[in-house]
Amino acid sequence: MRRIILFSLVLAPSFIQAQIDSINLIKPAAVQAVSSEERSPFAHTNISEEDISNRDAAQDLPFLIRFAPSVIVTSDAGNGIGYTSMRLRGTDATRINVTINGVPLNDAESMGVWWVDLPDLGSSISDLQINRGVGTSTNGPSAFGGSIAINTLGKVAKPLIQAKVGYGSFNSRRMNGSWNTGILDNGLSFDGRVSQITSDGYMNRATSDLFSLYGSLVKRWETGKISITATKGEERTYQSWYGVPEIATDPNADSTAIADWAAWSWEYSYGADTARVNDLQANGRQHNYYSYENEVDDYTQDHQQIHLEQKVGNIDLGVSLFQTLGSGYYEQQRIGDSFSDYGFATDTIFDGGDTIVSSDLIRRRWLDNTLKGGLINASTTLGNFDLDFGGMYSTYEGDHFGKVISMDVAHPEFNEDSTYYFSVGNKTDLSGYARLTWMGMKDKLRIQAEGQIRNVSYSTIGLDSDRREINISEDFSFFNPKFGFDYKPHNNSRFYSSIAIANREPSRSNYLDSDYLISDSDSSSHIIPEKLTDIEIGFSYTKTNFAFEIGAYHMAYDNQLVNTGTLNDVGGIIHRNVEESYRQGIEIQVGFNLGESITWQGNTTLSKNKIIDFAQEGTSVETDIALSPSLIGASLLTLDVWDGGQVFSDDNLDLDLEFATKYVGTQYLDNTSSDDRTLPSYIVHDIVLRCDFEVNEKQFNVSLFANNILNHMYSASGWTYYYSLDDGSEVSENYVYPQAGRNGFASMSVKF
Numbered sequence: 001m002r003r004i005i006l007f008s009l010v011l012a013p014s015f016i017q018a019q020i021d022s023i024n025l026i027k028p029a030a031v032q033a034v035s036s037e038e039r040s041p042f043a044h045t046n047i048s049e050e051d052i053s054n055r056d057a058a059q060d061l062p063f064l065i066r067f068a069p070s071v072i073v074t075s076d077a078g079n080g081i082g083y084t085s086m087r088l089r090g091t092d093a094t095r096i097n098v099t100i101n102g103v104p105l106n107d108a109e110s111m112g113v114w115w116v117d118l119p120d121l122g123s124s125i126s127d128l129q130i131n132r133g134v135g136t137s138t139n140g141p142s143a144f145g146g147s148i149a150i151n152t153l154g155k156v157a158k159p160l161i162q163a164k165v166g167y168g169s170f171n172s173r174r175m176n177g178s179w180n181t182g183i184l185d186n187g188l189s190f191d192g193r194v195s196q197i198t199s200d201g202y203m204n205r206a207t208s209d210l211f212s213l214y215g216s217l218v219k220r221w222e223t224g225k226i227s228i229t230a231t232k233g234e235e236r237t238y239q240s241w242y243g244v245p246e247i248a249t250d251p252n253a254d255s256t257a258i259a260d261w262a263a264w265s266w267e268y269s270y271g272a273d274t275a276r277v278n279d280l281q282a283n284g285r286q287h288n289y290y291s292y293e294n295e296v297d298d299y300t301q302d303h304q305q306i307h308l309e310q311k312v313g314n315i316d317l318g319v320s321l322f323q324t325l326g327s328g329y330y331e332q333q334r335i336g337d338s339f340s341d342y343g344f345a346t347d348t349i350f351d352g353g354d355t356i357v358s359s360d361l362i363r364r365r366w367l368d369n370t371l372k373g374g375l376i377n378a379s380t381t382l383g384n385f386d387l388d389f390g391g392m393y394s395t396y397e398g399d400h401f402g403k404v405i406s407m408d409v410a411h412p413e414f415n416e417d418s419t420y421y422f423s424v425g426n427k428t429d430l431s432g433y434a435r436l437t438w439m440g441m442k443d444k445l446r447i448q449a450e451g452q453i454r455n456v457s458y459s460t461i462g463l464d465s466d467r468r469e470i471n472i473s474e475d476f477s478f479f480n481p482k483f484g485f486d487y488k489p490h491n492n493s494r495f496y497s498s499i500a501i502a503n504r505e506p507s508r509s510n511y512l513d514s515d516y517l518i519s520d521s522d523s524s525s526h527i528i529p530e531k532l533t534d535i536e537i538g539f540s541y542t543k544t545n546f547a548f549e550i551g552a553y554h555m556a557y558d559n560q561l562v563n564t565g566t567l568n569d570v571g572g573i574i575h576r577n578v579e580e581s582y583r584q585g586i587e588i589q590v591g592f593n594l595g596e597s598i599t600w601q602g603n604t605t606l607s608k609n610k611i612i613d614f615a616q617e618g619t620s621v622e623t624d625i626a627l628s629p630s631l632i633g634a635s636l637l638t639l640d641v642w643d644g645g646q647v648f649s650d651d652n653l654d655l656d657l658e659f660a661t662k663y664v665g666t667q668y669l670d671n672t673s674s675d676d677r678t679l680p681s682y683i684v685h686d687i688v689l690r691c692d693f694e695v696n697e698k699q700f701n702v703s704l705f706a707n708n709i710l711n712h713m714y715s716a717s718g719w720t721y722y723y724s725l726d727d728g729s730e731v732s733e734n735y736v737y738p739q740a741g742r743n744g745f746a747s748m749s750v751k752f
Contacts, residue, residue, distance in 0.1 A: 028153055028227065028307045029318020029377035030102025033390055033433075035129050035149045036136045039446050041484025041498035043132040043536055043551045043587060045069060049155075052122045054658075054690065057705040057745040058166050058174035058197050060115040062086035064122045067634040068130055069587050069603040070146075072664055074716035076240045078202030078286075078740045079170055081210075083116050083237060083297075085717070089132055089555070089583055090609050090628030091145025092563060092573060094507060098148045101229065103305055103322040104140040105150075108371055108396035108427045109458075109508040110572070111141065117301040117326070118233045119210035120195035123164070123176055126154030132587070133553055134482065134500035134534040138433040138452055139375055139392045142480050142502035144532055144560075145583075153216065153227050153307065157189045158182050161752040168705070168745030172199035176749075187220040202740035204279075204288040205295075206240040224310035231303040238296050239330070241571030242289040243718060243735035248280055251713075255281040265733065285713065285738040292333035294362075299328025315380045318390075324371040329364040330570060331405075337361060342404055342420040343467065344413045359409040363420075365465060365570070369398035373429075384438055388450075391432035398425040402465055423462025423470060425508055430455045446486040448498075454478045456505050464512055465569070472511055476529060478503035484536075497537040504530045510561060513574045528577055531558040545593040554584040562611065563626040565670030565677070565720045578671075580612040581625060597643070602635035602661075614671055623673040627717060629681070631665035654692040661685050669720040669734060676732045677722065682714035684739075699751040704744070711742040 036044040045068050052064050059080030062073040066086075076083040085093055094111040097104070106113055115121070131147040159182035166174040173196075180191035192215040199208045213232040218225055247253050247261045258281050263271035267289070271277060280287045302325045310317050338358045339346045346357045373394025380387050401422040407414050435450035459473040484498025506527045514526050538551030561575035568574055585607025593599050609628035613620040624630075642655035662684050669677040687706040692699070715736035722732040 028101060028151075028309055028320070029316060029379065029390075030139070030307060030320045030375055031099075031149060031151045031153070032102075032379070033138050033318075033375075033377040033388065034097075034099050034102055034136070034147065036131055039486040039488070039494070039496075040136055041446075041448060041486050041496040041536065042135045042500075043069075043538060043553065044135065045130045045132075047128045047130070049126050052125055052128065054703075055660075055688065055705075056122050057168065057703075057707075057747065058120070058172060058199075060084040060119075061121050061125075062115060065128070065130065066662060067603075067636060067660060069589060069634075070132055070605045070632055071130075072629070072632065072716060074737055075739060076203070076737060077199070077206035077208065077237075078240075078738055079172065079199065079743060081172060081197060081199040082201060082206060082208035082235075083114075083241065085115075087627065088130070088146040089553075089585070089605070089607070090625060091583075092627075094573075094575075095144035095504075096146050096148060097141055097143040098150070099139070100150045100231075100303065101153055101305055101307060102139060102149075102320060102375065102377070103303075103324075103373075104371075104394070106141065107369075108394070108429070109369075109398050109425050109460075111507045112572075114299075116208070116210065116235045116237055116297075117299060118231065118303075119197050119212040119235060120174070120176060120193070121150075121212075123178060123195060124152045124155075124193050124214045124231075125150055127151050133536055133555060134480075134502045134532065136435075136450070136482070138388075138390070138435065138450065139377075139431065140394075140429065142452075142454075142478070142504050142532075144502060144504055144530065152214070152229065153218075155180060155191055155216075157191075157218070160191075162749055164747065164749040166745055166747035169740070169743035170200045170202055172745060173197065174747070183220065187225075189218045189220075191216050201238070201240065202286065202743070203240045203244075203738070204283055204286050205238050205290065206288060207238045209236045210234070224308070226309070227305075227307040229303070229305045229307075232300070233302075234300045236296055236298045238288075239290055239332075239571075240288050241567075243737050244285055244287050244289075245280065246718070246734035246736050248283075248287055249285045249713065249715065249736060249738055264731070267733075292362075294331050295333065297328070297330050299326065299367075301326040315378050318377040319374070320376075321374045322372070322394075325369075327366075327368045329366045331362065331364050333360070333362055335360050339411060341467065342418070344411050348412060350409070356409055359407045359411065361407040362405050363402055364405055365400075365402045367398060367400055369396065371396045384440065386437040386439075388435040388437075389433065392429070393431075394429045396425070396427040396429075399423075400425065400462075400465070421463040421465055421467050423460055423464060425458070425460040427456070427458045444488050446488075448485070449481075449483045451482070452478075452480040454480065454503075458505065458508075460508060460511075470512070474505070476503075476505045478505075478529075492542050494540045495538070498535070500534045500536075502532045502534070504532075506561065509568065509572050510575055513568050513572070514576075527561075528559050530560050530577075532556070532560075547589075547591045549587075549589045551587045552585070553587070555582060557581045557583075562671060565626045565668075567719050578611045578614065581610060582612070583607060583609045583625070583628065585630075597640035599638045599640075600636070601638075602633065604631070604633040606631060611671055616672055623671050624668050626670050627667050627679075629665035629667045631663070631681075633661075633663040635659075635661040652694055654690075656688075656690045658688040658690070659685070660688065664716065667717075669718050674722075674732070676730075677720045677734055679715055679718055679736065682712060682716070684708050684712055684714065685710050701747075701749045703747045705747070707743050707745070708739075708741055713741060714739055 063080035066073045129149045160180040164176040176195045178193040197210040211234040216229040262268040375392035377390035404418040431454040433452040456476045482500035486496045540549035589603045591601040609625040614623040637659040639657045667679040689704040718736035
């Protein structure tokens with residue numbers, strides 16, 4: 001049966017990108033600089049505004065693109081709203097270079113992307129491109145698993161007002177209003193959006209309260225245009241990043257078995273934390289480790305961008321200025337923490353003559369950060385060559401500090417502004433690139449060569465959240481070359497191949513999570529930059545009703561920072577350098593039309609992801625990289641049930657039915673290739689019913705999403721650790737992130 005399922009998943013292409021025929025929709029130079037062209041020799045998938053809209057069930061962006069090749073998504077809350085993350089070819093978000101209109105979205109220090117900070121982003125996207133591997137990204141940090149180029153500046157400039165509402169499982173709600181003035185007589189246009197999304201989450205207490213605003217003002221003239229965009233995101237999300245003990249997901253585990261397990265667990269105080277143990281027994285896979293009413297992440301992020309496009313002679317010039325402002329905190333209840341952990345004296349004698357050394361308290365960990373910068377991109381033609389070149393400069397400052405906001409003991413040193421740690425991170429990023437493209441043999445052969453020079457300076461000083469002294473100062477210089485060719489012997493077939501080298505610096509958390517005294521002068525040598533050599537080769541064939549593409553890749557890493565399978569104290573992945581490792585595989589995409597009303601698309605990835613010499617129990621062995629499955633597949637079957645006709649007082653009705661399937665193979669939770677620390681494979685089936693019709697010149701859309709219709713109980717990610725007992729036996733403690741079983745969402749929109 002499994003072989004039949006896997007065979008069906010091979011049938012599949014990349015999503016079909018809608019063709020845009022308006023001259024006003026030409027991508028800004030900043031977007032073109034980080035995007036692959038149709039004949040670029042890199043593996044990429046284009047996703048249109050229509051594709052995103054068709055699977056928009058108010059979830060974060062990773063869930064809207066989850067059927068793209070080599071993509072895996074997971075959600076802390078279990079239903080795709082709130083904290084979500086994605087992996088591409090097994091690499092996590094800190095290795096995926098994400099840009100919005102060419103501007104880096106990855107946090108400069110952590111290098112992660114927190115999609116929850118930009119709720120309902122999918123409603124503002126005009127198109128999106130996923131590059132797998134190093135790709136052609138030329139601004140900012142290098143991609144180590146892939147890149148995602150998001151464009152919000154290609155919306156059709158036609159007068160429009162749209163209202164969208166939705167409701168679904170777990171009390172999930174979405175209200176959205178958007179507008180576009182169209183192009184006015186003076187060349188001006190304005191579009192915008194306001195969104196509110198709330199959800200109780202699949203996991204207990206994993207609530208989300210999300211708000212966002214987006215606005216874009218564009219002025220056009222004959223030889224160019226200027227665009228000003230502003231995006232605001234506010235999120236208040238109850239934490240559920242700790243996961244659930246694996247035993248809670250076992251349908252055969254009763255309350256006694258869970259209690260016996262908890263008796264050996266440090267996280268559950270060896271069974272003495274009866275409140276948590278009782279909650280675990282009562283709620284099973286929907287258990288949330290946290291119960292404090294304000295165990296929340298509260299964060300606001302603002303993005304402002306200015307993009308100028310101008311033709312100067314035979315040069316197309318683009319200049320962009322950007323600013324990203326973020327501020328927020330993570331509130332947490334702590335039981336029985338020592339005063340010394342917060343810099344308070346421990347020898348204080350309180351009323352009654354008692355000497356108390358600890359307290360129950362509430363703390364907040366703050367981040368207040370600013371990213372500012374500019375970039376320039378230009379393109380021109382020199383004989384038979386196309387030349388693209390440009391550069392970017394950015395500065396980042398991040399204030400990290402913690403405050404104790406309440407205590408159950410009246411310590412004389414406590415006040416309303418009790419800051420117990422503070423550090424500042426500063427980072428500058430300067431890069432320049434040039435890309436030369438030659439077309440020959442009557443446009444059958446395309447050769448592309450490019451290179452990026454990048455200089456990064458990072459420093460941080462002060463106290464970290466554990467009150468350790470930190471003093472890190474690093475400077476890196478990287479050269480990232482790329483070369484490839486594309487050969488098109490005739491219109492419906494194409495060969496491509498490329499080799500690309502990328503270098504990447506460690507993140508702040510890579511340093512802080514390492515097992516060394518950070519104050520040591522030579523401590524930084526324990527964490528070093530990574531290097532990737534990516535070789536890609538592919539072939540595609542297209543006809544009117546059929547498309548096929550197969551690509552092979554070999555990504556060889558020096559000093560890759562791999563996921564260790566463990567988390568830090570705020571749920572961040574802990575990474576460690578491994579000397580040699582690789583990711584290699586085959587990606588297959590196929591799609592075809594069956595008649596006029598049936599379309600079948602899909603993709604599959606077969607891969608090996610290995611650490612060549614992994615130190616384990618005194619020996620070095622080749623092991624599998626954590627959370628990197630060897631098989632990923634997707635299938636999309638779309639039926640055009642009804643197209644047009646005399647319905648609703650002579651108005652047209654378009655009714656589509658989609659059957660979607662996602663398969664992810666077995667994943668190891670750490671790098672030991674131990675069967676005791678794995679996530680089982682899973683397959684999830686979704687059904688979407690979309691209905692478009694027109695009444696009184698108003699366009700309506702009603703979409704019904706039935707997710708995980710077979711109610712498969714699965715987890716898409718997890719973490720682990722293990723230890724040995726006195727008798728020499730080994731104990732593994734696995735924690736997983738259960739995803740929602742059968743659930744649904746209904747969405748309706750109307751356009752005026």
